[in-house]
Amino acid sequence: MTDIPSQAVWSRCPDVAFVDDGNRVVVLALANPWTSRTMLLDGPAAVIWRLLTEPAGTCEVCERIAAIYERSPNSVEREVQDVLEALVTVFLVERQPAKGP
Amino acid sequence: MAEEQTATLRVGEAVHLAHALLTRLAELEGVRILFIKGPTAVLMGARPPRPSSDVDVLCEPGGMEKLGTALERCGWRRRVPERAKPQFVYAAKYLFDHSVHYIHDEWPSDLDIHFNFPGFFAPDDVVFEALWERRATAEVAHWPVPCADFLGQACVVGLHALRDPEKPLSRIDLEHLASALRETSAEGRLALSHLAATTGCSASLRPLLDEVGAEEPMSAWKDSPRLHQWSTRTGHGAVPTVPWLLELRETPWRSRPALIWQALFLPSDQLLSSHVGLEPSRGNIARLHLRRWRRALRNLPRGIVATRQTVGSDRDRHS
Numbered sequence: 001m002t003d004i005p006s007q008a009v010w011s012r013c014p015d016v017a018f019v020d021d022g023n024r025v026v027v028l029a030l031a032n033p034w035t036s037r038t039m040l041l042d043g044p045a046a047v048i049w050r051l052l053t054e055p056a057g058t059c060e061v062c063e064r065i066a067a068i069y070e071r072s073p074n075s076v077e078r079e080v081q082d083v084l085e086a087l088v089t090v091f092l093v094e095r096q097p098a099k100g101p
Numbered sequence: 102m103a104e105e106q107t108a109t110l111r112v113g114e115a116v117h118l119a120h121a122l123l124t125r126l127a128e129l130e131g132v133r134i135l136f137i138k139g140p141t142a143v144l145m146g147a148r149p150p151r152p153s154s155d156v157d158v159l160c161e162p163g164g165m166e167k168l169g170t171a172l173e174r175c176g177w178r179r180r181v182p183e184r185a186k187p188q189f190v191y192a193a194k195y196l197f198d199h200s201v202h203y204i205h206d207e208w209p210s211d212l213d214i215h216f217n218f219p220g221f222f223a224p225d226d227v228v229f230e231a232l233w234e235r236r237a238t239a240e241v242a243h244w245p246v247p248c249a250d251f252l253g254q255a256c257v258v259g260l261h262a263l264r265d266p267e268k269p270l271s272r273i274d275l276e277h278l279a280s281a282l283r284e285t286s287a288e289g290r291l292a293l294s295h296l297a298a299t300t301g302c303s304a305s306l307r308p309l310l311d312e313v314g315a316e317e318p319m320s321a322w323k324d325s326p327r328l329h330q331w332s333t334r335t336g337h338g339a340v341p342t343v344p345w346l347l348e349l350r351e352t353p354w355r356s357r358p359a360l361i362w363q364a365l366f367l368p369s370d371q372l373l374s375s376h377v378g379l380e381p382s383r384g385n386i387a388r389l390h391l392r393r394w395r396r397a398l399r400n401l402p403r404g405i406v407a408t409r410q411t412v413g414s415d416r417d418r419h420s
Contacts, residue, residue, distance in 0.1 A: 017121030017242040019114045026110065028118045028242070030125040034174050037207070038110055038118060 220260030342404030
């Protein structure tokens with residue numbers, strides 16, 4: 001598993017349709033509709049998807065996830081990065097490098 | 102975490118996501134479409150909110166083949182194969198053939214791709230262009246989709262309800278439309294009259310136009326042969342047994358036993374087409390057959406009278 005820079009900024013991919021009734025998030029990536037299939041997001045993936053209504057950095061996502069699950073940001077960082085990376089591989093989320101100082 | 106969702110996709114989710122999928126496919130294929138009825142009609146204020154079980158979209162003339170091919174690439178297929186023998190040979194002239202239904206094993210909702218809509222008597226291209234000119238954009242599944250605007254949806258929803266105005270949902274929709282249209286300005290009602298005239302639905306939409314005090318428009322399509330089909334379909338054709346009785350009446354005697362067998366034992370996929378999501382078990386199919394036979398028996402006397410009236414009015418028309 002590659003280490004992702006903690007300064008990375010994450011955002012939803014633009015070509016994704018989704019429905020969210022508060023309990024379930026079902027997404028359909030439409031960049032290439034010929035091969036895409038609907039996907040159910042649950043647990044942390046659904047929470048992270050909802051958090052990304054605006055682009056957010058890794059630290060911000062960790063802090064918000066930690067607050068929801070009542071854990072420390074450090075303790076959720078690995079899991080958050082795993083989920084974000086998984087969402088990238090299925091073309092739901094994209095990663096932008098943070099701008100330098 | 103992120104699982105591929107198949108059989109557990111819910112109907113409401115499928116309907117909304119299918120709007121986005123169709124929009125995307127149409128965009129890629131360069132085909133113009135307009136969503137009608139369903140979620141877009143609700144968003145435009147032309148229908149009360151309630152769940153939809155399928156997706157209705159009007160496709161520009163000449164675009165059906167490209168859009169159909171695109172859907173098939175995504176795993177959709179026609180509910181009735183193109184090469185299938187038409188169910189009605191003789192009764193077809195009394196009925197409207199207006200859309201192609203697509204289904205998908207992993208999606209619990211049908212797609213109804215319309216090439217016209219019953220009640221519009223102007224040519225298909227005239228109807229589409231009139232609705233396209235005043236189109237709106239709605240957001241469904243967080244995706245912008247093109248749709249008929251409020252007045253366009255009012256025509257479509259109104260025409261749909263007027264095909265069978267005694268049904269409870271039809272009454273609800275007509276009351277909702279009448280209320281919404283009364284709240285529009287005089288200019289809005291004038292625009293509705295103009296749209297009805299342009300698209301040739303002023304006769305078919307007459308009850309709604311009268312209800313809201315919209316003036317009767319001069320229409321170039323008042324004497325369309327489709328008006329006769331409409332009258333048949335809404336007046337008598339709304340009785341479930343009429344299409345079969347019309348077909349039986351015209352079928353040669355030696356072919357009637359086969360037709361009666363066909364009428365009694367519809368193929369399972371046709372039976373299930375109105376019951377999206379129902380498991381295709383033998384028990385369920387048997388129950389659907391029974392329900393259908395009971396409904397046919399209940400409507401048989403009315404159907405016989407309606408069939409005679411339909412044939413009689415058709416004979417008068419041609420005499």
